[in-house]
Amino acid sequence: MPHAESSLVPAEIETKSQFWSHVYDQLEPLLDGQRNWVSNLANTSALIYNALLAFPAHFGTETDKAVNWCGFYIESSHFPKSTDLNSENKQLLLGPFCGKPACQFINVTPNKARGVCAAAYMDAKTKLVPDVEVYPGHIACDGETKSEIVCPLVSGHQVLGVLDLDCLALAGFDEEDQKGLEKIAELVVKACDW
Numbered sequence: 001m002p003h004a005e006s007s008l009v010p011a012e013i014e015t016k017s018q019f020w021s022h023v024y025d026q027l028e029p030l031l032d033g034q035r036n037w038v039s040n041l042a043n044t045s046a047l048i049y050n051a052l053l054a055f056p057a058h059f060g061t062e063t064d065k066a067v068n069w070c071g072f073y074i075e076s077s078h079f080p081k082s083t084d085l086n087s088e089n090k091q092l093l094l095g096p097f098c099g100k101p102a103c104q105f106i107n108v109t110p111n112k113a114r115g116v117c118a119a120a121y122m123d124a125k126t127k128l129v130p131d132v133e134v135y136p137g138h139i140a141c142d143g144e145t146k147s148e149i150v151c152p153l154v155s156g157h158q159v160l161g162v163l164d165l166d167c168l169a170l171a172g173f174d175e176e177d178q179k180g181l182e183k184i185a186e187l188v189v190k191a192c193d194w
Contacts (some may be wrong), residue, residue, distance in 0.1 A: 003043075006030055007050035016058060020180020023051050027184060037078070037192035042096035044188055045071045048165070048181075049098035062111055065169030068145060071097020072153075073106055073117050074161035078194055092117060099166070102141040115139035117162050118149035124159050126178050130171040142166065150172040151185040160194055 006026040008110055013019050030043045049070040057085045059066050071091035092106040108118045114137030121125045129148045138148075145166040153160040163185050167173060 004028065007047050007054060007069065009051055009055040013055065014057065016174070016176035016180065017149065018051075019051070019055055019181070020176070023048060024182065024183055024187065026051070031187070031191040033170060035191070035193040037074075037194055038096060040188060040192050041072045041074075044163075044184065045096050045098050048184070051172050052165075059167070059169050059172055065146075065172070066167065067099075067100065067165055067172070068142060068168050069164070069166035071095060071102065072161055072163055073121075074153075075108070075121070075159065076105070078160065092121060095161065100142050103139060106139065111126060116148050116150045117164055120152050121159050124152050124154055126151045126182055128173060128175070128178055136138030144168055146170045147172040149177055149181060151178070151181045153185050153189050155189050160189065163188070181185065 009019065009022065013022055027044060027047055030047060031040050034040055050066060052067040056066065071148050072095035074095045076091045076093045079093055092108055094102055094104050106115055106117050107113050108121050113122055116129055116135060116138060127150045129135045132145055132148050139189045145168065147167045147170055149165050151163045153162060162182060165173065
């Protein structure tokens with residue numbers, strides 16, 4: 001099967017739970033045999049982004065209100081020759097993604113951090129934001145984004161980065177999405193050499 005077909009969503013999939021199970025099942029073979037985190041995060045973001053676009057029922061009746069960004073921010077020490085290797089100025093750096101150009105880094109230094117990605121990273125907990133306009137300190141890479149979900153990538157007690165999804169609809173993501181994305185985040189962490 002060509003790799004691109006993994007983002008197709010069969011017609012019999014009707015619920016978000018079925019959708020996320022399908023995406024997980026498609027992702028496993030894409031990651032199999034590849035331990036490089038850049039390659040794996042690139043395929044993961046492409047699969048999630050394109051699968052969501054292929055499943056318009058996910059976002060209700062407004063088919064033009066879909067996912068508009070899916071990607072990763074990774075703690076800077078995982079990048080070669082990072083200029084940010086001291087603990088006084090921690091950053092998340094833009095990793096593989098699908099969507100419009102985005103912020104290149106997000107500050108995660110205590111007392112300086114802001115935004116949904118920083119909060120998910122620092123708390124090591126998923127942040128589900130139904131309306132980004134009311135989220136304190138939200139960083140707007142795309143002014144059309146209305147809602148967001150960010151899952152941390154956790155290995156043991158270390159947060160490696162985050163998986164970030166933006167949506168053009170208010171309340172575009174819910175607890176079913178959170179469950180599915182957290183399971184995918186766990187798979188990605190285990191599949192990569194960091």
